[in-house]
Amino acid sequence: MKTDAQIKQDVIDQLKWQNDVDETQIGVTVKDGLVTLSGLVFSYPIKLAVEDAVKKVAGVKAIAEDIKVGYLSEQNKTDTEIANSAVNAIEWNASVPNDRLLVEVENGWITLSGTLEYAYQRDAAKRTVEYLTGVKGVTNNITLKQVIDPKDVQEQIKNAFERSALIDAQGISIETSDHAVKLKGRVRSIIEKEEAQKAAFNAPGVYAVQNELKVVS
Known part of the structure; x- marks a missing residue:
C-alpha cells in the first residue's frame, strides 16, 4: 500500500x-x-x-x-455574454432538449435548471457549457422526470456494468427504490467508482445515485 x-x-x-x-x-x-x-x-x-x-x-x-x-483580462466575459454563449451552445447540442432548460449566470457561475427525461441529457447540458470562455463553474439543478419499473432499472444497470471494461461488476451490489439507486461494494480506483455512478445515472428513470462504493487500493 x-x-x-x-x-x-x-x-x-x-x-x-x-x-x-x-x-x-x-x-x-x-x-x-x-x-x-x-x-x-x-x-x-x-x-x-x-x-x-x-x-x-x-x-x-x-x-x-x-x-x-481567474481569467486573464482579455478572456473576461460579462454574465450576459456568458449566458448568450451558453444558450447558443445548448441549442446546437442535439442531445439536449433546449426548450426545457433555463440558464442563469452570476459572476461567471452558470446555473442550469429545468426538467429532462434522461440523466445523459442532464450531463450533456453541463458538459456543453462548462468549457465556454469566462465560465468559473457550473451548478446543474436540472431535474429528471420519467416513469419506469425499478426492477427493470436494476437489470439495465447490471448489464451496463458487465459490458464495461472499467467496472468489476462482481464487486458491486445495486439497490433500487423508486427513482433512486444505491451502489455498495468495493472498487479499485476513483475512476471505477465514477464510471459505476455514470452507468447507473444513464439508466432510464434514475434521478439520484447514492454512491457508497469504497476505493480499495
Whole structure:
C-alpha cells in the first residue's frame, strides 16, 4: 500500500504529465489517501483537467479541491455574454432538449435548471457549457422526470456494468427504490467508482445515485 508521501509525489508527477496543466499553480496535500488540491488556474477546463488527472493516480481514495478560477483580462466575459454563449451552445447540442432548460449566470457561475427525461441529457447540458470562455463553474439543478419499473432499472444497470471494461461488476451490489439507486461494494480506483455512478445515472428513470462504493487500493 502506498504511503501519503508516495501518493503526493505520484499526483505531482501526473500533473507534470498533463500538457494543459501548470503543476506549479497547484498545491497538493495528502492524508490517508485523501488528496486536497488548492491554487489558481486560468480557466475552468484546466480545473477539470487537474481533477481528472488526480483521479487516475492509484491510491487516491478521495479528492477535496479548493482551486480557484481567474481569467486573464482579455478572456473576461460579462454574465450576459456568458449566458448568450451558453444558450447558443445548448441549442446546437442535439442531445439536449433546449426548450426545457433555463440558464442563469452570476459572476461567471452558470446555473442550469429545468426538467429532462434522461440523466445523459442532464450531463450533456453541463458538459456543453462548462468549457465556454469566462465560465468559473457550473451548478446543474436540472431535474429528471420519467416513469419506469425499478426492477427493470436494476437489470439495465447490471448489464451496463458487465459490458464495461472499467467496472468489476462482481464487486458491486445495486439497490433500487423508486427513482433512486444505491451502489455498495468495493472498487479499485476513483475512476471505477465514477464510471459505476455514470452507468447507473444513464439508466432510464434514475434521478439520484447514492454512491457508497469504497476505493480499495
